Amino acid sequence: MQKLETLNGFDKRQSVEVKVGKVGIGGANPVRVQSMTNTDTADVEGTVQQVKELYDAGSELVRFTVEKDAMAMAVPKIKQRLMEDGYDDVALIGDFHYNGHLLLEKFPEMAMALDKYRINPGNVGFGEKHDANFDTFVQFAVKYNKPVRIGVNGGSLDQGLLKKMIDDDMKLPENEQHGANRVFLDAMIASAIRSTNRALELGMRKDQIIISTKMSGVQEMVYCYSTLAKLTDQPLHLGLTEAGMGDKGIIASTSALSLLLNQGIGDTIRVSLTPEPGAPRSREVRISQQVLQSLGLRFFLPQVTACPGCGRTTSVTFQELAQETTEYLAKQMPQWKAQGYEGVESMHVAVMGCIVNGPGEAKDANIGISLPGSGENPAAPVFEDGKLVKTLQGPTMKQDFQKMVQAYVEKRYGQNKILATAK
Numbered sequence: 001m002q003k004l005e006t007l008n009g010f011d012k013r014q015s016v017e018v019k020v021g022k023v024g025i026g027g028a029n030p031v032r033v034q035s036m037t038n039t040d041t042a043d044v045e046g047t048v049q050q051v052k053e054l055y056d057a058g059s060e061l062v063r064f065t066v067e068k069d070a071m072a073m074a075v076p077k078i079k080q081r082l083m084e085d086g087y088d089d090v091a092l093i094g095d096f097h098y099n100g101h102l103l104l105e106k107f108p109e110m111a112m113a114l115d116k117y118r119i120n121p122g123n124v125g126f127g128e129k130h131d132a133n134f135d136t137f138v139q140f141a142v143k144y145n146k147p148v149r150i151g152v153n154g155g156s157l158d159q160g161l162l163k164k165m166i167d168d169d170m171k172l173p174e175n176e177q178h179g180a181n182r183v184f185l186d187a188m189i190a191s192a193i194r195s196t197n198r199a200l201e202l203g204m205r206k207d208q209i210i211i212s213t214k215m216s217g218v219q220e221m222v223y224c225y226s227t228l229a230k231l232t233d234q235p236l237h238l239g240l241t242e243a244g245m246g247d248k249g250i251i252a253s254t255s256a257l258s259l260l261l262n263q264g265i266g267d268t269i270r271v272s273l274t275p276e277p278g279a280p281r282s283r284e285v286r287i288s289q290q291v292l293q294s295l296g297l298r299f300f301l302p303q304v305t306a307c308p309g310c311g312r313t314t315s316v317t318f319q320e321l322a323q324e325t326t327e328y329l330a331k332q333m334p335q336w337k338a339q340g341y342e343g344v345e346s347m348h349v350a351v352m353g354c355i356v357n358g359p360g361e362a363k364d365a366n367i368g369i370s371l372p373g374s375g376e377n378p379a380a381p382v383f384e385d386g387k388l389v390k391t392l393q394g395p396t397m398k399q400d401f402q403k404m405v406q407a408y409v410e411k412r413y414g415q416n417k418i419l420a421t422a423k
């Protein structure tokens with residue numbers, strides 16, 4: 001199996017490649033970004049619109065809830081609409097709990113339309129029913145030749161398994177017991193591994209199984225995935241579940257994902273952010289992308305390096321320029337991508353507040369501007385690839401800088417465009 005080395009020089013964990021629709025996960029593929037809708041799946045139009053929004057933002061796989069007949073009946077229609085509108089690359093995942101085995105039997109068109117099924121081994125029934133329902137679910141995945149994610153979740157861990165593991169731990173001499181918290185985590189891991197082995201016994205191939213063990217604690221998540229990474233070479237889907245809202249949700253998710261990705265662990269990620277009322281669902285996709293880009297694992301959008309500002313920046317010009325440049329890059333990116341400016345997604349633009357660190361950072365960027373701090377000469381040198389190319393000043397400085405960024409993109413990445421066209 002190919003060993004991957006990231007840009008930061010650390011090795012990515014080796015894993016089997018699983019194909020979900022047209023999207024490869026694990027193996028030599030980059031870490032994939034995925035998300036989940038929050039529409040009623042039975043609402044075909046609303047769900048189609050949100051899948052498009054998520055895909056357009058960069059979500060390569062989109063999952064939706066399938067828990068009622070009306071939702072199952074909507075799935076083939078959603079798929080059809082997406083294909084008619086040219087969205088045939090997005091991989092569609094059905095999220096099943098409790099009755100997945102029944103829905104897959106009752107709605108074969110739904111079963112065929114989906115690219116992957118998610119099963120939570122903690123939510124398939126209790127006792128004997130648990131095993132029978134799990135087996136039936138997996139047998140449908142075999143029948144329709146679809147990959148599955150065995151998605152264990154801390155909030156719905158198989159209670160029978162947990163109880164048995166706690167009882168076993170209690171039987172150990174006191175100084176050898178692991179304690180409830182550790183046993184809980186080990187039960188998450190055991191549930192994932194057992195379910196994977198059972199799915200393999202039932203005829204699934206190794207290249208059809210992805211695993212996740214999601215929970216809401218950062219350290220706990222890191223423990224589970226680090227342990228899983230040593231026990232299996234199935235691709236791992238990372239995510240901190242119930243991450244929460246706003247800063248807390250973003251920071252907790254970023255911490256957990258970064259700690260694991262930085263060890264080369266993780267083949268696909270989802271940021272489970274609770275959106276503020278009215279906020280776009282696609283925010284979680286942008287955060288996933290930003291995590292991967294900040295770690296140097298993938299590039300999606302040119303980045304702005306900006307200093308925080310301090311007592312040397314007495315006007316808001318610097319903050320405005322940093323903000324407007326960030327917005328300008330995001331706005332231009334789809335156009336640059338469509339025009340074939342290959343590599344522009346890894347461009348660095350610096351917007352700096354004064355002479356202290358300004359020229360240094362601006363020289364390190366592809367293109368950078370160092371604004372004058374208070375008391376400095378009101379002129380802003382612009383550097384391209386480390387060389388001073390112009391000094392801007394006056395009221396049109398922001399527009400002039402954007403024009404220079406556009407010209408730089410055409411000059412630097414237009415070369416790649418010509419080469420790509422010539423191939």
Ligand code: SF4
Nearest residue numbers: 307309310353354356
């Ligand atoms: S570059 Fe200048 S303005 Fe920016 S934080 Fe440093 S000292 Fe302050």
